[in-house]
Amino acid sequence: MVKVGVLALQGAFREHREVLAALSADTVEVRTPEALSGIGALVLPGGESTTMTRLLRTSGLHGALSEVLRDGLPCLATCAGLILLASEVLDGRADQEPLGVLDVSVRRNGYGRQLESFEAPLDVEGLAGPFPGVFIRAPVIERTGPGVAVLARHDGRPVLVRRGPVWASTFHPELAGDLRLHELFLKEVA
Amino acid sequence: MPDQHVDPAPGATTGTARVKRGLAEMLRGGVIMDVVTPDQARVAEDAGAVAVMALERVPADIRRDGGVARMSDPAMIEGIQAAVTIPVMAKCRIGHFAEAQVLQSLGVDYVDESEVLTPADEAHHVDKWAFTVPFVCGATNLGEALRRISEGACMIRSKGEAGTGNIVEAVRHLRSILGEIRRLTVASPEELFAAAKEHRAPVELVQEVAGRGELPVPLFCAGGIATPADASLVMQLGAQAVFVGSGIFKSDDPAPRAKAIVEATTHYADASIVAKVSRGLGEAMRGEEIGTLDVKLAERGW
Numbered sequence: 001m002v003k004v005g006v007l008a009l010q011g012a013f014r015e016h017r018e019v020l021a022a023l024s025a026d027t028v029e030v031r032t033p034e035a036l037s038g039i040g041a042l043v044l045p046g047g048e049s050t051t052m053t054r055l056l057r058t059s060g061l062h063g064a065l066s067e068v069l070r071d072g073l074p075c076l077a078t079c080a081g082l083i084l085l086a087s088e089v090l091d092g093r094a095d096q097e098p099l100g101v102l103d104v105s106v107r108r109n110g111y112g113r114q115l116e117s118f119e120a121p122l123d124v125e126g127l128a129g130p131f132p133g134v135f136i137r138a139p140v141i142e143r144t145g146p147g148v149a150v151l152a153r154h155d156g157r158p159v160l161v162r163r164g165p166v167w168a169s170t171f172h173p174e175l176a177g178d179l180r181l182h183e184l185f186l187k188e189v190a
Numbered sequence: 191m192p193d194q195h196v197d198p199a200p201g202a203t204t205g206t207a208r209v210k211r212g213l214a215e216m217l218r219g220g221v222i223m224d225v226v227t228p229d230q231a232r233v234a235e236d237a238g239a240v241a242v243m244a245l246e247r248v249p250a251d252i253r254r255d256g257g258v259a260r261m262s263d264p265a266m267i268e269g270i271q272a273a274v275t276i277p278v279m280a281k282c283r284i285g286h287f288a289e290a291q292v293l294q295s296l297g298v299d300y301v302d303e304s305e306v307l308t309p310a311d312e313a314h315h316v317d318k319w320a321f322t323v324p325f326v327c328g329a330t331n332l333g334e335a336l337r338r339i340s341e342g343a344c345m346i347r348s349k350g351e352a353g354t355g356n357i358v359e360a361v362r363h364l365r366s367i368l369g370e371i372r373r374l375t376v377a378s379p380e381e382l383f384a385a386a387k388e389h390r391a392p393v394e395l396v397q398e399v400a401g402r403g404e405l406p407v408p409l410f411c412a413g414g415i416a417t418p419a420d421a422s423l424v425m426q427l428g429a430q431a432v433f434v435g436s437g438i439f440k441s442d443d444p445a446p447r448a449k450a451i452v453e454a455t456t457h458y459a460d461a462s463i464v465a466k467v468s469r470g471l472g473e474a475m476r477g478e479e480i481g482t483l484d485v486k487l488a489e490r491g492w
Contacts, residue, residue, distance in 0.1 A: 009456050010219040010240060031457060047216050047240070048276055054238040054449075055456055080216070093235075093275065108275060112195040114299035115322050117209040118202035136212045137277065137299070140196050155200065175212050 002040025002074075002189065005030040007065075009055040011047015011080060015174040019182050033064035041074040041189050044081025046136065046172055049089075049108065052080060053096055062099070069101040074165035074189035076182070082106060082168040083139055090142060102166050103145025104158075110140025110170075122171070124160060125151040126184055132176040133159065139170050165189060205322035207344070213277065213299065213324060214345035214408040217241055217431050221421070221452050222410070224248050224435040226266075228273035234438075237448035241277040241299065243433070244270040249306050249353030250436035250475065253485070259307045261289040267296055279326070284491055285311025287320075294323040300345070301325045303338075305490035306352045306435075313492060318342030328412065330363045330488050332370035333389030336399070337492075339407055340392050346405060348429070349488040350413015353436050355477030357414045359488060360424060364411055368428045374400040413488070416441070416474045418454030418467050425458035442472035 004020050006013045008029035017027045056062040077085045086098045088105040121130035141158045152160035160169045173181040220240030225231040231242045246262040261282050271278045277299035282289035293301050303316050305328050318325040319342035328349035329335035335346045350360030382400055386393035411429035416437035438448045450467040457463035
């Protein structure tokens, strides 16, 4: 089984580690470029994308992550993690500068404020039966580029997309109490 | 901008415990900063704050001015909501559910039922289950934390002593809560019944905490954090994120201090990074000895 690096600058990194540990995967917290050595997959958790963007820059991880992801490191990004990966961020800050690894346009806080945070069951390609979708101040994917496959939708909009080894969701599988999405990701990348 | 928002429906449920606690999970490892103007909110967001607390006066000024401290003017809160894209929190008085209703109608992302404001009810806290907006509450010990959780709080912050720039009370409250949790994890089943009585908390919650070894909601730290090393200290003790009130905007040079505290919270276990970001920040807020205070805010709440 591959060792999975979990970006741990801020946000729900612990929950991802717990899910991965329940699936018997080794994990390591990534706060510096050195922590990227020896990992076979990466998780970018939810949190505040503006905070993480700033910390990516000050820690030197911005360049290092771009490099390993362009070299094909498998990655599962959730919520703010998706915003970090996107090629275009709408309603972002001028200095937000995403990694640009996944060709999607994403709108931050696309459903509004916390009062609009919600749960909804999702049909996910490759999973039998509905998956609990937990959307917290979630972004909305407004555009998917060529080669980006949509694995789940909510109300007609993409909420889980994949391009090769890079998977990204607008919802939080790590809070779902359901291991199947992480399991599917690990099976595909391992 | 609201017209660009997508309606969550159909088949969607809002205000569940999972999405209310979930936002607290997303703030882990971050710094929530008190701000009194849109400009300060922008400084906080630029520095990497995960959220701001919109206030009319920071606790140090509330302490200095005296009088009754209430919920902020809605216009002031809306000004801050318009200035930043990160979550905006606001405070209501203990037990003042009408202020909480107003804050929910303004669309704030978290309500802090806070001892920093003057309590409105000497026996009852707000029934937080009745709200879609999530609540954070302060606690000085495990029993207080569990009573707030039983009322529906989705995040607990250790109280410390707000507006003092003195970390000693925050450390005491954090050590108290975490130490009491550790003791529960080694208690026998019959001891848990006694512990529930002692903590004046529901036995089901006491049993849950004993089994998990932590609270069922995130535990953050507030009240007295003024330096990057303060943030590192409370994170190493077991806080999962920090609130900084007067410590930033009552210091000499707020922007660099705000950035430094953000860095120190993320890299709390790496002393060389905490050292690096602590250099040349200018004077921290002056601070107060706890023994000289006329009013101890942490004693409010029941």
